[in-house]
Amino acid sequence: MTRILCVAEKPSIAKAVAGHLSGGAIRNTRNTGNKYIKNYDFNYRFPPPWGECNVTMTAVVGHTISWDFVDGFRKWKDCPPSALFDAATKQFVSPESKEVAANISSEARNAQILYIWTDCDREGEYIGTEVMDLARKTNPRIEVKRAKFSNIERAHILHAAQHPGDLDERQAAAVRARIELDLRIGAAFTRWQTMLLQTVRGLDGQIVSYGSCQFPTLGFVVDRYKKIKSFVSEPFWSIKVMHKRDDINVNFSWDRSSLFDRMAVMIMYERCLAAKVANVVSVVKKPTSKWKPLPLTTIELQKQGSRFLGLSSQLVMNIAEKLYTQGFISYPRTETDQFDEGMDLPALVGKQTQSHAWGEFAQGLLAGGFSKPKNGTHNDKAHPPIHPVAYVAPDKLNADEKRVYEFVVRRFLACCSKDARGETTTVKLQYGEEGFHTSGLVVLERNYLEVYVYDKWTSSQELPAKDLPPGFLTEPELIALMDANGIGTDATMAEHIAKIIERKYVFARPKGRSEFSPSNLGIALVEGYDNIGFDMSLSKPFLRKEMEVKMKKICEGATTCRDVVNSSVEQYREMFVKASQCSDVLKAALFHPTKDPNGPVAYELGGKAKCLLATAR
Missing domain, CATH: 3.40.50.140 (Rossmann fold)
Incomplete structure (x- = not known):
């Protein structure tokens, strides 16, 4: 045998x-x-x-x-x-x-x-x-x-x-290249910058690690912080019209939105008052839809888990892995947002009919409400989108596991439902020489919204653009930036975010999730490398993105593991030589912080000397 x-x-x-x-x-x-x-x-x-x-x-x-x-x-x-x-x-x-x-x-x-x-x-x-x-x-x-x-x-x-x-030997070769590059690049820069910065106050004995994904991830957080600090508010003025009818206040927004010239706005306002009567120019009704979500990918699970469930992306992925190994959901690491034609989706829907929370909705899908899921643009040819494969009684899961499982189920059922249908009414006014508008929405068929409680679709009044600074970078925004710039993979993004928090380069606000602010150390490292004057700074995503493109070419058979390792090593070696020549620039950014290097937020940086040395060849 x-x-x-x-x-x-x-x-x-x-x-x-x-x-x-x-x-x-x-x-x-x-x-x-x-x-x-x-x-x-x-x-x-x-x-x-x-x-x-x-x-x-x-x-x-x-x-x-x-x-x-x-x-x-x-x-x-x-x-x-x-x-x-x-x-x-x-x-x-x-x-x-x-x-x-x-x-x-x-x-x-x-x-x-x-x-x-x-x-x-x-x-x-x-x-x-x-x-x-x-x-x-x-x-x-x-x-x-x-x-x-x-x-x-x-x-x-x-x-x-x-x-x-x-x-698949090609995919294995891509991982082999990544492991070797991470070892060489990470060890070289980590040893160098740690030994260089040992004399900086507050860093005695601390490892100042470098990673080709860590630093661009940190760079995104610092870039947003700098935009907040550099923002200068400027007063603006606007005109609003409010009409009360049937005890309902209807607000009309100004077609010009807002202006920064107060005197000009006052003149326009007085002309409106002089006209006394506002005329309805048009009332337009038209059908509208709110599209159901696409099938669930790893990136979307991490982003929406942070946004709707209040959990860090790393915790979401840890829970998803556990749900997978218990046989409750499909493999949670996938780029695919398309269900294959051969999948028996109604059978998967049928397994959810026993739920007290969404069982009735699932039964409705099987009774004629089922609609084929929309196809996204990604298919990794390895795994389907994340979906439930079995029903789990609530008492089998802890509180966080329930939330992640429920999100996966509700997302899947929403994909198998119909788009929400509604009707919008847009009213335009002419008040003197100025135009105003408002719009309202009546939802006629909620469809997928009945089960996907994370989406809202209600009538809302338009608001003029406010002259406010951007907020701190949120976890969903950071993941979206990493995804768009090829920093890490859907399987590793949460780990890179966790690593820069562990190294105290950034802090989570509130603790563990939501928004990120950089520490003094994190800001100084990014500023120091930026000030050196690289063509592609180590805190920017371009080098790592290029490396990820090369990894994909290994998988496609267009290049080899050894060629990718050799070319990437030479790129980073060149950066290392220039950084070594300009070591005083990096130290200058850390030597005189206004707060402790591991403090929550830095408001001023140290020296900003520029390095003019030519890159060594």
Whole structure:
């Protein structure tokens, strides 16, 4: 009988997959050297030519292989930071992963097939190659197959088992390039700027880390802060008309909106009063719609989770991962906002009919209210949009889990509903020589709004533009900026935001979510690098965005891992040389802060010397 070793990315996924494939008839459950990982033995009939097989299902816990520099470069005083751009690196099993790696190698020794069940994204492909390499250490001839799945519902898992594919070596190569670049660039700049700034008051012993995603993320926060500080308010004047009818005050907005010349506005106002009567010029009624939302992506889940649920993007993703591993929702890391034609969406809707909160709405969809979801413009060809795969009773989840699960369900049901329908009435007045207007809305069919409580659609009066500064950068805005500028991936954005908070480069207002303000240290680092005069500052997104484009080209086969590493290393080496030549500029920005470097907000910066040295070639 053929022996197949199945390996998942997480112990919880291994347990769920083993339960589905075995039909609940697991023959044996064995402990491993890792307390979280079990080996499950059972039989399963795979597709020809394998047939009935003796299966062992096990797992890793994410990455098992670590990267570092070889001896002679690992310690900070072993070499100058600039040497890390070329230093030899090594891959090794970290001490905390030794039992995991030993289990894979041992179980693979007598297996004919290795079946990879890691998450179907770029990172999962790379982890799959780590598992493959560990297995081939003891069994060089083992055949490797890959399961393609996006949720752990039983039917979906059985389909994945019957239709194996191959590991995507190109996606794995892109991750390999990113790991090496992050190691070289991050270590070189972190060591250099930490040692450089050790003498700055308040930074004694503190690691001042650099990351090619961290710093552009910090740069967005600082840019918004600087706009707030540089904003100069200017008074303005406007004219409003209010007409009371049937005890309802109807406000009309001025066609000119507002002017900054008070005398001119007073003259226009007096002319209106002189006319005494305002004439209705037109009343126009027309149908209107409020479009239902697109299917849910990871970026949207993070943005809307922060906006509507009051949770940080990192917490939202942690909860979504847990809901996925419990089999309640689909894989939560996806760029796709299009449902495939073959998906049985009404069946998924039907699973929600037992809910007291939205069950009646789901029943209405099945009774004729169903409408095909709109298609967005993204499809990563790996996972469908995030959606519920099972109904969960409220008492099975804690408060935050309930909110995230409810959002996913309501978003999905809204996608399967119809657009809201209404009618707008626009009234235009002529009052003397001035024009005024107002509009009102009557909602005729709420449709998706009945279930998607996060959207509002009501009649509102227009307000003139106010001469106010922008607010601090909110988490949804920051995620949108990162997404638009290619900083990180949908899977890592929340981690980069958490990292700059952990490093005390920015502070969350209120704590843990919502808005971000930079610390003195964060502002000074951005100002210091900006003042050096790079063509593309390290606090701006352009270099990292270019790197992400190169990663995608690796996935497409248009370039290689080594070419991307070499070209990106040279770009950052050039920046490093210039930063080193202008080290006094960076120190000047931090030497005389008006508050403690880890204070909540800086109002003044230190020196602003410019570096005029030519970039070294």
